[in-house]
Amino acid sequence: MKLTRRQLLLGASLSASTSFLVACSGALSTPTTAPTQVPSPNTTTSSTAPNSSASPVVAGSQKVVRAGYVPVMVFAPIFIAIEKGYFREQGIETAATSFTNGADILAQTASGNLDVGLSGLGASALNAFQRGLDLRIVSAQHSERPPLATPLIVAKKKFDDGTYKQVPALKGKKVSVNAKGTGTEYWLYSALKKNGLTMQEIELTSLAFDQVAAALNNGSLDGAMVSEPLVTLAENQGLVTRIADDFLTDAQGTMIFYNMKWSRENATTADRWLAAWLRGARDLNNGGYAKDENAAIIEKYTKTPAAIVKVAKPPHHEPNGILNLTDMRDQQAYFLSSGSLTYTAPIDVTSLTDTGFAERAVAIIGKG
Numbered sequence: 001m002k003l004t005r006r007q008l009l010l011g012a013s014l015s016a017s018t019s020f021l022v023a024c025s026g027a028l029s030t031p032t033t034a035p036t037q038v039p040s041p042n043t044t045t046s047s048t049a050p051n052s053s054a055s056p057v058v059a060g061s062q063k064v065v066r067a068g069y070v071p072v073m074v075f076a077p078i079f080i081a082i083e084k085g086y087f088r089e090q091g092i093e094t095a096a097t098s099f100t101n102g103a104d105i106l107a108q109t110a111s112g113n114l115d116v117g118l119s120g121l122g123a124s125a126l127n128a129f130q131r132g133l134d135l136r137i138v139s140a141q142h143s144e145r146p147p148l149a150t151p152l153i154v155a156k157k158k159f160d161d162g163t164y165k166q167v168p169a170l171k172g173k174k175v176s177v178n179a180k181g182t183g184t185e186y187w188l189y190s191a192l193k194k195n196g197l198t199m200q201e202i203e204l205t206s207l208a209f210d211q212v213a214a215a216l217n218n219g220s221l222d223g224a225m226v227s228e229p230l231v232t233l234a235e236n237q238g239l240v241t242r243i244a245d246d247f248l249t250d251a252q253g254t255m256i257f258y259n260m261k262w263s264r265e266n267a268t269t270a271d272r273w274l275a276a277w278l279r280g281a282r283d284l285n286n287g288g289y290a291k292d293e294n295a296a297i298i299e300k301y302t303k304t305p306a307a308i309v310k311v312a313k314p315p316h317h318e319p320n321g322i323l324n325l326t327d328m329r330d331q332q333a334y335f336l337s338s339g340s341l342t343y344t345a346p347i348d349v350t351s352l353t354d355t356g357f358a359e360r361a362v363a364i365i366g367k368g
Helices: 016-024 073-083 102-111 122-130 156-160 183-194 209-218 230-236 260-265 267-284 292-302 306-311 325-337 356-365
Strands: 062-069 092-098 116-119 135-144 152-155 174-177 203-206 223-225 240-244 251-259
Touching: 062 073, 062 102, 062 267, 073 092, 073 135, 073 251, 073 267, 073 292, 092 267, 102 116, 102 122, 102 135, 102 251, 116 135, 122 135, 122 183, 122 325, 135 260, 135 267, 135 356, 152 156, 152 209, 156 240, 174 183, 183 223, 183 251, 183 325, 209 223, 209 230, 209 240, 230 240, 230 306, 251 260, 251 267, 251 325, 260 267, 267 356, 292 306
Parallel strands: 062 092, 062 116, 174 203, 174 223
Antiparallel strands: 116 251, 135 251, 152 223, 152 240
């Protein structure tokens, strides 16, 4: 899979709070075409592009909603809902733009350049909430259980020669996540903790998922967290081996964030957008990733062959959007202990959520 190295430019109109969010999100990748412009090849929309307003615009009789995602399997419900016409059935077009990490997505959602962000919780989101930025978590996006769809991997040749047979062998070594301060960092922490290591005992770095296999094999990187289907693809190429994929159970990996200014101004659209997304999510549970039609759609967005998608370890999508608040509290506790947050007392995670959108979405399409 080839991800773009450019990211979205922050407009000059960003507030000081939003600028702070970007600073907290870690090093941003070089920006690409903004979602407020006509979409580039890595922006997908069913028909027309949105304008520069924070509210969706009318394209014929449709509303256009701007959303950001990372092009890996755990974000597949949005791909399915676009391609199967579920958004259109709700009177919506989704202009979906790919990013290399969730921190950038949250910065753009907080600024109003995106209406909907699909991302993990992470330090940047928690800091944004603490500073009062107008975001809310409205639904679960994906969760995982062993064998995890985002495992800890090493180069196969280093596994085969005994260098990295087990996680403790990574002590003192360079290990990557796709961006520091994101939910992926919490997952790495969990993998290390289960195997007797701390984050202080490795050299943490960041690298886009699609660059990891090459870095592991040229020796510039020793271990990494990577999401499916890239893991199975690299395994089939003889490049990587999983050394930990059982360190979390029913973990709340990613969530759906709404820009609340947008959702207040477009309440019906916000409910219907989530209803369509939930239909896409339900299509993928219970073996849905292995179905030809779905795998072909995921191939289109991830650039990974459908045959690989069908045998990769699938994530789970909560059919009614219910959030795992316990896991969200655990993630906050980690980021507090790591010093990544701008506050010292835990926030009540329920205050970060608005479950009404999921409840109304389920009322539209029925309980899953």
